[in-house]
Amino acid sequence: GLPKNRSHKQWFTFPSLCRMVERCGMRVIYRLGQSRSRRLFRREQQLFNARRIRRRLSDETVMHSEEMIRWLSYVAAYPSVEDVDGSYSIIIVAQKQGSD
Helix, strand or coil: CCCCCCCCCCCCCHHHHHHHHHHCCEEEEEEEECHHHHHHHHHHHHHHHCCCCCCCHHHCHHHHCHHHHHHHHHHHHCCECCCHHHCCCEEEEEEECCCC
16 A cells, blocks of 8 residues: 655655654654545546546646635644544654653
């Protein structure tokens, strides 16, 4: 399930990312992910490839307004704690140890 972007040099799982953050003297407070947008993109790609839709959302002019981009970002990609491990990105909120 990993992306095929060859420019990525390192893949992290949540445990490996946590270890790296902790080695830097930080402690993980909580984690978030952005799994919904990945699902939407994959579904749109499947429908487009199967020729069930003729255009992608990004092809629609109305989708390029500032208001629509903000709305879509909030609805589809707003970080949440749901399905973090299935997310295309993991966001870790950490705090430097000893600074409460």
